[in-house]
Amino acid sequence: MEKNSLRNLTNKKLGENITWLSVIINIFLSILKCILGIFAHSQALIGDGLHSLSDLITDITALISFKISFKPEDENHHYGHYKFSSLGALFISAFLFLFCIALIVTSIKSLFTGGGELPEWPALAAALISIIFKEWLYWKTKKIAHQLKSRVLLANAWHHRADSFSSLFVLLAIIVAMIGGENWLFMDKVVGLFLGAYLAFQSIKLLYHSSEDLLDKAPExxxxxxxxxxxxxxxxxxxxxxxxxxxxxxxxxxxxxxxxxxxxxxxxxxxxxxxxxxxxxxxxxxxxxxxxxxxxxxxxxxxxxxxxxxxxxxx
Ligand SMILES: [Zn+2]
Ligand SMILES: [Zn+2]
Ligand SMILES: [Zn+2]
The missing domain is CATH 3.30.70.1350 (Cation efflux protein, cytoplasmic domain)
Known part of the structure; x- marks a missing residue:
């Protein structure tokens, strides 16, 4: 393939496989959440299932841009396709940022309207399964991203972390509401607000770095x-x-x-x-x-x- 030791077939396979694994896990999670949501009449859980489905968009972006970045030079790209991975990272971080803004807005809105339904055990189970899978994916993907020095895989890893953290806080909010009852339902929204702010900050950092990469930034x-x-x-x-x-x-x-x-x-x-x-x-x-x-x-x-x-x- 190429002379560069980072750009070999083994590394390409490694990056592709971890992203494919993420695709499979997201399909599994979205089906599981939607079925549990329908079974338990939980709008929140169905919504969460749809979020897992939307996670596929960034997985596929990561997969495509990572794959293309390994393509050799051609007639139209004399310097190769390396920058496609920066472009993919930019897209994923922008997507993550928009997701965070939506989370913040809905949290603030529902804080003012109040109410909501008491969560039941299917929501608890779904959150728990989500945390285990996504946190595992985060560590695994991050390790490979550092090994391959791949920004696009790192962006996808941060998306896994975003998902596992949101499930973790949802889990805590569910437990609090199950024990404390109606009066503690607001916890869910407060949690959503802080979570959205934290992840928005992370995605801005990623957005900044992938823009720098596209703008020919010099190394340290x-x-x-x-x-x-x-x-x-x-x-x-x-x-x-x-x-x-x-x-x-x-x-x-x-x-x-x-x-x-x-x-x-x-x-x-x-x-x-x-x-x-x-x-x-x-x-x-x-x-x-x-x-x-x-x-x-x-x-x-x-x-x-x-x-x-x-x-x-x-x-
Ligand atoms: Zn020469
Ligand atoms: Zn997500
Ligand atoms: Zn000279």
Missing amino acids: HTMINDIREHILPTPGVIGYHQFRARRIGDLFEVDLHLQVNPNISVEEGHIIASHVKENILQQHAEVLDVLVHIEPANPQHLKEKGIYGLDQKSL
Whole structure:
């Protein structure tokens, strides 16, 4: 497939499988909740079942964008399809944000209208099953997302956390109402309000990061310095400038101007450039590609431009 160690078939399968698992769990949960809801005459539970069904939208978004991001270059995308995963993450976090706003609005509304029905055991069972499955999915997906450095999988993991937390608070509200009776029904709405606010905050963070990814954000300073450390020690390198790094989906692309002895051949210069590239790629799995522009090390090119470095010993 590709040279980059993060972009292999095993990782692709890993990311796809965890998302497929989430699809299956969401289908199972939505059927379970709807059946229990109809059986127990609970509007809330049927509504929750429909939410699980809508969770499929983000699963499918994650699946499609993750899959496409692994596609090789084609006629219309000369730089590959890496950014599709950032786009998928943007979509999922926007969806999550809208869901939170809806939750906040309905909670405030029902706080003013009051009332509501006392929950029964099917709601309790459904919430409990939801928590177990979604929390498990959250940890599993998050682990794989970090392993693959995949923002879109991380966004989907946060959606699982959102689902498990909402079920957890629903569970607490149900228990309180079952024990305390009618007077404690408001708990459910208060819980919805705080939950919505917390998750809205998380989804804004995700929204912000996936936008940054789409806008060619540079990596952290420590990482830039880490990458630069591999340039000057390469034999034959005298200096470099215009070092740049930018996001391309979940990975980074680096380009720089490399100064070498003006009297060596094009062939030799190219070998030095290849070594610089190999050194960086070997040490940094998060770097997808390095583009090196070769220049003669004369005063005109040994200028301090952008992010630069000079090997004083070679001068
Ligand atoms: Zn959800
Ligand atoms: Zn230059
Ligand atoms: Zn080349």
